[in-house]
Amino acid sequence: MALAVRMRVPCRALLCAGAQLRGAALGRPEWAAGGGDGARRFASLRVLVEPGAEGRVAVMKLKNPPVNSLSLDFLTEFLISLEKLENDKAFRGVVITSDCPNVFSAGLDLREMYGRNPGHYAEYWKAVQELWLRLYLSNLVLVAAINGSCPAGGCLMALTSDVRILSDSPKSVIGLNETLLGIVAPFWFKDTLVNTIGHRASERALQLGLLFPPAEALQVGLVDHVVPEDQVQSMALSVMAHWLAIPDHARQLTKAMMRKATADRLIKQREADIQNFVSFISRDSIQKSLQIYLEKLKQKKG
Numbered sequence: 001m002a003l004a005v006r007m008r009v010p011c012r013a014l015l016c017a018g019a020q021l022r023g024a025a026l027g028r029p030e031w032a033a034g035g036g037d038g039a040r041r042f043a044s045l046r047v048l049v050e051p052g053a054e055g056r057v058a059v060m061k062l063k064n065p066p067v068n069s070l071s072l073d074f075l076t077e078f079l080i081s082l083e084k085l086e087n088d089k090a091f092r093g094v095v096i097t098s099d100c101p102n103v104f105s106a107g108l109d110l111r112e113m114y115g116r117n118p119g120h121y122a123e124y125w126k127a128v129q130e131l132w133l134r135l136y137l138s139n140l141v142l143v144a145a146i147n148g149s150c151p152a153g154g155c156l157m158a159l160t161s162d163v164r165i166l167s168d169s170p171k172s173v174i175g176l177n178e179t180l181l182g183i184v185a186p187f188w189f190k191d192t193l194v195n196t197i198g199h200r201a202s203e204r205a206l207q208l209g210l211l212f213p214p215a216e217a218l219q220v221g222l223v224d225h226v227v228p229e230d231q232v233q234s235m236a237l238s239v240m241a242h243w244l245a246i247p248d249h250a251r252q253l254t255k256a257m258m259r260k261a262t263a264d265r266l267i268k269q270r271e272a273d274i275q276n277f278v279s280f281i282s283r284d285s286i287q288k289s290l291q292i293y294l295e296k297l298k299q300k301k302g
């Protein structure tokens, strides 16, 4: 019952139950507690959660190598971890960072959107929506410690945070580059960007599929700080301390006031958005674009 009362996002429990079933069906343990404070430190295959130095802050490390693509399995494990943190009153803030060198997240997993059936596309898109809603409306202070490349869905994930710190490295580019793949960022990706950098800058960034290098990302307001790579984590914790100095109730209500209307737009038309996605992604022309893009990614190596 307590869980039901705390639920602000429809179907979350169902999604998580589905994830656990899928994990069980694959015959692997979903969670392994570790360390002296096992109750607070937990890990799934693809998400590592560690308490920060002061205990009020958790660090979530994305570890879905090689590039932290947001596969369905990754999304379900991430959502379960986040729910655990939301339900644990001891935690007030979360730093989200990557365990994969040079990449924060490559965004949505292209293999989930290419060559599958409509049922799979629908299940996948529902999980992507869920990720955005849960992060965007989180009561926790979220700080994205972006220690590498951050395109498309990776950028969306970072944009849900309250603060973004980007490593000052040539690999650390960030943006919604969907048009470069021949696909279109959904309205709620666009809304999140507009809420962060404004309408004109978003229009340009979205149409051109811009991936901003650190200095430009800072200038346009896509990130809040750019620091040397080895200072990303410490900067995130220091910014977090600043945000945690504000009383939770006042900060949380203010965050909801700023974000609820944007989230409600999707909540009101979730099913239609799923259907739009399924019919868009199933088009032959879109599948062809994705195929070409995937081939380009592979050829890059050879």
Ligand SMILES: CCCCCCCCCC/C=C/CC(=O)SCCNC(=O)CCNC(=O)[C@H](O)C(C)(C)COP(=O)(O)OP(=O)(O)OC[C@H]1O[C@@H](n2cnc3c(N)ncnc32)[C@H](O)[C@@H]1OP(=O)(O)O
Binding pocket: 066, 067, 069, 102, 103, 105, 106, 107, 108, 109, 110, 111, 149, 151, 152, 153, 154, 177, 178, 181, 183, 184, 185, 186, 276, 277, 280, 281, 294, 297, 298, 300, 301
């Ligand atoms: C009007 C109607 C509206 C309807 C609405 C419908 C809208 C649909 C929108 C759907 C939205 C999508 C958002 C997305 O997130 S799409 C994903 C976009 N991501 C990218 O463009 C990033 C692609 N990747 C890279 O650029 C690079 O990989 C990297 C992140 C810069 C890292 O480079 P690095 O050199 O380290 O690594 P490699 O490129 O060699 O990659 C290693 C292997 O990983 C595979 N890979 C990379 N990215 C992805 C991915 N996103 N999904 C799946 N797999 C990925 C790559 O192919 C390599 O695989 P290999 O080892 O098997 O060759």
